[in-house]
Amino acid sequence: RPQKPNEASMTTADEWKAKGNAALQAGKTSEAIEAYGKAIDVDGANHVYYSNRSAAYLKQGNASNALEDAKACIGLNPDFSKGYSRKGAALHSLKRYNDSIAAYEEGLAKFPDDKGLESGLESVKRDKDGPPRGGAGGGGGMGGMGRGGGANPMADLFGPQLIATMATDPKLRGYLNDDAFMAKLKTVQNDPNKLSGMLGDPRFMEVFQAALRAQGMDIRMGGDDDDDDDKNAGGGGSSTSPASAKPAEKTKEPEPEPMEVEEEEDLSDLSPEERKKKEDAKKAMEAKKRGNDLFMQKSFEEALAAYEEAIALDPTNMTYIANKAAVYFNTKKYDECIEACQKAVEVGKEHRAPFEERAKALTRAAKAYQKKKDLDKAIQMCQEAQLEHFDKSTERLLKTMQLEKKKADTLAYKDDDKAEEAKQRGNTHFRDKEWVKAIEEYEEAVKRAPNNAPIRNNLAAALCKIMDFNGAKTQIEKALELDPKYVKAWVRKGDLEVMVKEQHKALDSYKRGLELDPDNAACKEGLRKATYQINMANANMTEDEKKARAERAMADPQIQAILNDPVMNQVLKDFAENPDAAQKAMRDPIVRAKIEKLVAAGVLQTG
16 A cells, blocks of 8 residues: 655655645644645745645634735736635735735636635625624524624634635535525625524535634534533533534544645646646656555566656656666666666756755665776765765765775785886885985885885885884884794894884894894894994993983883883892892893893993
8 A cells, every 4th residue: 555655755746735735634734834835845836835825824824924825826827716715815814805805806807707706705895894793692593602792703713714714625615616505605604693594404514513623613413422422411412512522533534535625626727738747747646656565565577667657657757767766776777777867867957856856866876886886986976966965874875985995996906016016116216326216116016015025124224214214114014014024124123223222122123033034144233233332322421311311211112011010120129139139030031131121221221
């Protein structure tokens, strides 16, 4: 069964109009006004939506807004009879009698046989020229309800708003063309005390109850009382006044018809071409709903046929084409999906569809491109969608695609052969002492082969030449992460640490290299030089320089770890208080290595 449109799924003005009609029939004027306003936002050139909202405003008691919408309706379609009825009724309610008469007469000049215009004109003339309705005295029958003396309280029910109430009710609007019934209605409008004599006509009872509902009241008559009402009354079925009646929540209302408040009369005022267009649009909406149901059942071929039928009936509505694209996407026909999305956007732009709907179509096209691994196009579609209407979920999708593309580009760029070529060019520039050019080639080689440790080691050497020690350190550490047994990287690391005066670290690096290759000349030479620099520094530094070196070393996490070790604290204490215990502790290679590191860092002085 087709689902009832809701705010999330409704995309067309007709759907909003239908929601407004249902609300107006149920007496929910505020909800009706809001729905008609949504319809106007989608299609502000349709006079019917302004006419309907005018009726809702008048029923709500907001005659000023009702008048504005009536004027807009006439401005959009001067050949629409209801526009003049709306304007006349609104002016009547505002007690601008002369203007109301002029509005009705203007309409009758174009539509001389329109019963609604005739009735409205007579009503406003009577209120302007005749005596106050209802006369004096409470009277009998219905005239005595709720008030004593003064004007008949039923008079307000038969004011200018009654015709509007009847026109908006699909069951009552036909009575406006019944001359005999309208004569009775005019009699009651002239003298509301005669209402009780008319209630034998079931049609009059329907109009009377509709008038009561429009005023926020209801009344139950005769056999409509339920068992609880009989008990509350204390016996048989007594008459019940509006003041004491329960809200008619148990009274079964007629089922709302799936109709447009103005639709039946509209079509008669349209040309054959316009009438056919209107009928086709309605059939297209039905086909779309049928397609949606089939889509939810995963009957994709049948859903596609239903959407094609809707498109053939109303090719100006992009929603049907967008739904067709959704079928293609779910059946993995991505090229057809993209084509349908682009067509939907084209139709949407041509016929001024909401920006949100155009954005949705572009986003679906982006997802189809993503499935095809065409991330450039997918990103482009997302960006175009955001220009139509910004959406947070689309923004997240865009960022995800951009990240995917970055990874894909990096992967596609990898090429070991081209990396080797760039490395060799870098080596040439390095030998020629063209450091910047060497760095550019090595960086290109790293992009081509990011897991090549020797290339990163070469890049570190070139960075050291331009004094970029932090960059060099990053490359060396990455090289050793890729290949912990790469001796040349340990040598390069030791050399760098000597340059930045971290000789205690350099000792560790050279020793790690010698563990891997005990005969490595570069490691042996580096270890010798680092040890010599430590000894020379201890011998030649001033006390202030030694203090500054020790302070720098204290910032080293490795040094901090040694000094915070309780065992090492005890050993250091033993050097001053118990030398024999300290010498014994030094036989442990781990303890000895830590003491040597403190000495090399300048934290511990010897001699």
